Amino acid sequence: MLTPPTREFDFNQQDFEKIRKLIYDYAGIALSPAKHDMVYGRLAKRLRALNLKTFGDYLKVLERGDHREMELFTNSLTTNLTSFFREAHHFEILGDYLKANRQAGTLNLWCSASSTGEEPYSLAITACEAFDSLRPPVKIIATDLDTNVLEVAKAGIYAAEEVDKLGATRVKRFFTKHPTGKYQLVQELRDMIVFRKLNLIAPDWMIRGPFDAIFCRNVMIYFDKPTQLKILQRFAPLLKPEGLLYVGHSENLYHAADLFKLRGKTVYELARPGLSTPAVLR
Ligand SMILES: C[S@@+](CC[C@H](N)C(=O)[O-])C[C@H]1O[C@@H](n2cnc3c(N)ncnc32)[C@H](O)[C@@H]1O
Numbered sequence: 001m002l003t004p005p006t007r008e009f010d011f012n013q014q015d016f017e018k019i020r021k022l023i024y025d026y027a028g029i030a031l032s033p034a035k036h037d038m039v040y041g042r043l044a045k046r047l048r049a050l051n052l053k054t055f056g057d058y059l060k061v062l063e064r065g066d067h068r069e070m071e072l073f074t075n076s077l078t079t080n081l082t083s084f085f086r087e088a089h090h091f092e093i094l095g096d097y098l099k100a101n102r103q104a105g106t107l108n109l110w111c112s113a114s115s116t117g118e119e120p121y122s123l124a125i126t127a128c129e130a131f132d133s134l135r136p137p138v139k140i141i142a143t144d145l146d147t148n149v150l151e152v153a154k155a156g157i158y159a160a161e162e163v164d165k166l167g168a169t170r171v172k173r174f175f176t177k178h179p180t181g182k183y184q185l186v187q188e189l190r191d192m193i194v195f196r197k198l199n200l201i202a203p204d205w206m207i208r209g210p211f212d213a214i215f216c217r218n219v220m221i222y223f224d225k226p227t228q229l230k231i232l233q234r235f236a237p238l239l240k241p242e243g244l245l246y247v248g249h250s251e252n253l254y255h256a257a258d259l260f261k262l263r264g265k266t267v268y269e270l271a272r273p274g275l276s277t278p279a280v281l282r
Contacts, residue, residue, distance in 0.1 A: 009047050011040050015055035019043070022062060023077050026070070027145055028201035028227045031077075042076045071147055078146045079222070082115040084122050084158075084166055087217070089265050090246050091126045094213060097244060098130040098138065107138045107212045110238070112200060113219035114142035117153025117193075118162075121185055123215065124192045125166075125174055134173075134188040141207065143198035154195050156185035200231050209238035218248035225255055232256040241273035 016036050023029045031039065043058065046069070052058050061069050085091055098107060107127075111120040120142035127138035144150055163171055163183040175183040198205055200219070214235055220228050235245060236259045245260055245268040247253065253260045253268055260268035 007040070009040075009044060009052075010054040010056065012055070015059060018059050019055075019077075023074065027074055027078070027199065028224075029077060029222045030224045030227075039077070043073070046072060046076060075146045075148045078149075080115045080146060080149050081218075082118045084118045084162065086119065086122075087249055087266070090215075090217075090267065091122055093244070093265070093267055094123065094246075095126050095130045097212065098127055098136075101212065101242075102131065102137075104212075105137065108210070109138060109140045109213045109215070110207065110209075110211045111140060111142040111215045112198070113216060114144045114149075114153055114195065115146070116149045117142070117156060117195075118158070119215060119217070120153065120193050120195075121156065121174075121189060123213075124185075124189045125170060127192070128174070128189070134186070136192075138192065140193040142193050142195050143207075145197065145199045147197055150195050150197060154190075156190050157182050158184075201227060205234070207238070210240040210243065211238055212240055212243050213246060214239060214243070215246045217246055218251070220247060220251045229256055232259055236260070236270060239270055241270065244269055 016039060019039055020031045023031060040055075043055070047053075047055070047058050050058065050061065050069075052061075062073060094109075101107060109123050109127075111123060114120045120140050123140050124138075127136040127140075128134055130136065131138070142153060144153075157178050157180070159182055163175055166174075171183065174186055174189055176186055178184040198207065200216075201223075216231075216235065220231070223231070232253065233256075239245060244263065245253075247266050247268065249266055251266065253262070257271065259271055261271045263269045
């Protein structure tokens with residue numbers, strides 16, 4: 001029999017089950033039993049920072065209701081992988097929508113799991129290109145549960161390797177060189193987006209629709225089907241009758257067929273547009 005490798009911190013199955021329950025109850029994130037090592041790796045730095053010896057001691061800190069530690073715990077367990085113009089076809093569809101609705105006044109977009117900001121800035125660039133202006137009539141709200149990524153997103157500073165992939169024309173038009181050698185989004189683009197913390201499973205989102213588009217990409221995969229359905233039920237009345245919901249390439253809304261129907265390429269429209277209620281606060 002193989003001897004398990006010696007670990008810096010004591011982490012038993014009961015600790016893992018408690019952590020699974022905590023992150024599920026707080027963020028809706030359903031960690032599979034296979035994530036034992038991932039959880040250890042992600043949280044070990046928190047134990048080190050707090051000078052604790054065991055996960056049992058760390059759980060006591062969380063169970064005491066330490067809000068700041070709960071935030072850092074959550075930030076450690078979220079997965080934030082993203083990139084500019086990820087699933088590029090979505091931005092072509094959005095650009096066409098914005099052009100077709102250019103007479104409609106201000107257009108409102110919600111990026112509901114915005115991570116480090118590449119996704120909402122891709123929305124902003126798409127809007128600037130659709131209207132050929134750095135001040136298009138488009139407002140973007142970008143939200144995420146993870147407070148670390150929101151800070152990165154607000155700063156709008158990205159590595160040259162990442163930004164260069166957008167091509168010279170976009171780099172020249174939408175970025176300035178930052179003293180660190182990285183690139184920063186120009187002020188006009190940063191001003192188009194309001195970033196704020198929002199937990200998709202919180203009972204009150206305090207967000208005002210109706211939206212022309214809701215981007216909810218590559219986050220539903222972390223939730224179980226009942227949680228997904230509850231969120232989708234709350235998205236539906238926040239969309240304009242002609243508005244579109246964008247989900248990730250590996251996500252589908254078959255279980256919410258009475259709410260959304262596929263328009264194509266993981267873009268959904270309301271199944272019953274007449275029933276959407278405008279200007280609701282959820
Ligand atoms: C893999 S990233 C996806 C980023 C981006 N939407 C994309 O597709 O490139 C998932 C994001 O969802 C966020 N997230 C996880 N649970 C959440 C929740 N309950 N409410 C809001 N955001 C959440 C994470 O913090 C993370 O930034």
